[in-house]
Amino acid sequence: MSKKRGLSLEEKREQMLQIFYESQGFFLLKELEKMGPKKGVISQSVKDVIQSLVDDDLVLKDKIGTSVYFWSLPSCAGNQLRNTYKKLESDLTSSKKRYAELAEQRDSLKRGREESDEREAALEELKATELEHKRLKDELASYADNDPAALEAMKLAIEVAHSAANRWTDNIFTLQQWCSTTFPQAKEQLEHLYKEAGITEDLDYLP
Structure with missing residues (x-):
């Protein structure tokens, strides 16, 4: 059971x-x-x-x-139901009001965006302007080599690279000197290692 x-x-x-x-x-x-x-x-x-x-x-x-x-008392339940009904009715009124506001905002946003010859012409003009802006930007970039500021920046970059190259050349010479002094018996092996690394007798400081 x-x-x-x-x-x-x-x-x-x-x-x-x-x-x-x-x-x-x-x-x-x-x-x-x-x-x-x-x-x-x-x-x-x-x-x-x-x-x-x-x-x-x-x-x-x-x-x-x-x-x-x-x-x-039975009336308590009735009062509670009436209060609930009033609240739901109030919520419904608020929802309807909010819906109307949103609908109005939607219609407002649509105004001025209707399909028309004027709108199409304006969009075409905007597109043409954007293309022209891009063309001028590209053309300006091609003239960068003649820009004094660009030339000055390039000159500075060359100087930095020149200094760095000589600094590393000096480091290589110092390392070779240390290896020769520390491992005199491995002269041939060291020369072979230098060649593999691209370090030849022509290596020298940049003028």
Whole structure:
């Protein structure tokens, strides 16, 4: 025999509301916990179910003296539904207003972009201007060799390269001198190594 299925949260809420609607009385939590099992709601879950109803304004609570009482009338549910309806109606109105604003913005953006002879001519002129700009830019680049600033930069680059070449030539001569002094018995091997590296007797400083 299969076990009886427990109530869902929504079913528990409905059953606990029935307690209030049937008696239309005021209850302490401990009283509700005793009455819950009669409606199929175990006492351990009554507190959470009641709190969810309070959160949704379906059950009201108030502290009287040192005790907290809970109550609910059918009108509470009606009021809650009316409040929900008003909120949804307000949201719908806001959505419609926002839609109208977006539609107006869309139409505004479309204005001036309608297909016309004037628009086509303007686009062609823009395209021609862009092509001319590119042509002039390329032509300007071809004259860079005659640009004083470009010539000065090139001159500076040559000087830097000249200095670097002589510096590395000096480094090579220093290294050769060190190898000859340190490994005098390996003269032939060193000369062979120099040739493989492209270092010949013609190597000299740039004037």
